[in-house]
Amino acid sequence: MKRKIAAIFAADIAGYSRLVAxxxxxxxxxxxxxxxxVDDFIARAGGRIFNTAGDAVLAEFPSAVDAVRCAIDIQESLRTRNMAYPPSRQMSFRIGITIGDVVERNGDLLGDGVNIAARLEGLAEVGGICVSRAVHEQVANKLSVQFADIGAQEVKNIPTPVHAYMVAMRREDGSYTKPQLKKAGSKLATAPVWMWPLVVAVVSIAAIGVTGFLYNTKLKQTANVAATPAAAPSAEPSSAPTQLAKAPMSPMAPQNAGAAMAPMPAPSPSAAPIAGKFAADSVPFINERVRTFLAGDYSTAGDYKAFALNVGGFTGSALNQPNEEAARNTALEQCQKRADAAQSPRRCELYAVGNNVVYTHGRG
Structure with missing residues (x-):
């Protein structure tokens, strides 16, 4: 067996099973x-296809620069071809690229490099490209391409998190998306997505404890107030103590209960759906990088857009879609693909369609 370092390119078609059905x-x-x-672009860029399976393509390149440039050319060419079809019948690839040590056997390549490229492909947006940190370091100063840092991602069958970046793709009007880069030094932004449920649970327990303490304190205070008049002589012993004892019990929660419960980010599953206009500050479960994107690019985008999430912190978005149904489907599919890649047990749900909030507090 022969070992070597190579740039590995993995691609497959989003929603291929549905298209075939x-x-x-x-x-x-x-x-x-x-x-x-795809094959023509790979050959012209000096790449070699070493494996295919159905709609998937695996190729190796001598350099990360060649691999990323080829991926961008492929996505732009296929985006133009897809314009001839309705959104439901468009055939779009996701592409993942990494640099890794691989083993060559009978022309095929094996190893973590191949596996990581396949997982990065699963994180990419429909018609988009996702690369590892090693690829970003090689390409950042050599190609005039912008990247969005999505941080360390937990992916299936890879023991350590993979630090990933999204490549900015060209819009239909010819302009390029401007991904919001993660703020340096932000601990919330760098926290792995699997930690968010734990954070929610800890904050919830702490808030419940504080609320219980305040409630018990209030009960003791009201009991003392009720007991004091009972020791003094009264002209109406049968009615006054009863009124004093009942009056403090009329509110079912202490005055400070609302303030104590305010930090809880996780809404009750039985609560009524959120209704109203979109506000980035009120979106639950997300980190500051995603919140910045929602307050900026999402809020200012035109019609036919959607945003999806789940309680594990996974999200998906769709902007400038041809219709509302396409926006809904694209956002949900992107979110669920990321959640499935990390084996999240919760399903993704629509949070907003356009600027209208439709989220139902994580039911199902």
């Missing part, structure tokens, strides 16, 4: 046409 013959015909485009 809807129209198998047309999907397979278009897959063959799109694969010709």
């Amino acid at each position: 809807e129209d198998e013959e047309e999907t397979l015909r278009r897959l063959a046409s799109y694969r010709e485009v």
Whole structure:
């Protein structure tokens, strides 16, 4: 067996099973046409395809720069081809790229480098590119491309978190997206997504404890107030003590209960759906990088957009979609793909469609 360092490129089609189920013959015909485009770009960039399976493509490149430049060319070419089809029938690739030590056996490549590239592909947006930190370090000063730092990601069957970056892609109007970079030194932004449920639980327990303490203190105070008049002579012993004893018990919670419970980020599963206009500050479970994106790019974007999340901190967004249904489906699919990659047990739900909040507090 021969070992070597290589830039590994992994790609597959988003929603391929659905496309086949809807129209198998047309999907397979278009897959063959799109694969010709992909294979041609890979060959011209000096890459080599070493494995394929259905809609997936695995290739190696001599350099990370060649791999990223090739991936951008592929996505832009396929985006143009997809304009001829309705959103529900568009065939878009996700691409992941990393640099790693691999083993070559009979022309095939094996090892963590291949596995990590496949996991990065699962984190990429539909029609987008996701790269590892090693690739970002090699490419950042050599290509005029912007990156969004999404931090360390827990991915399936990889023992350590993978630090990942999203590549800014060109919009339909020819401009480029401007990803919001993570703020340096922000501990909340760098925390792994798997820690958010633990944080929510700890804050909830602390808030309940504080509320209980305040409530018990209030009960003791009211009991003392009720007991004091009972020791003094009274002209109406049958009615006055009863009124004093009942009056403090009319409020079911102490005055400070609302303040004590305010830090709890996790709403009750049985609460009523959130209703109203979109406000980035009120979105639960997300870190500051995502909140900055929602307050900026999302809030100012035009019609047909959506945002999805789950309690594990996974999110998905869709901007500038052709219709509301496409925005809903794209945001949910992106969020769920990331959650599934990290084996999150909770399902993603729509938080907002356009600027209207439709979230139902994590039911299901």
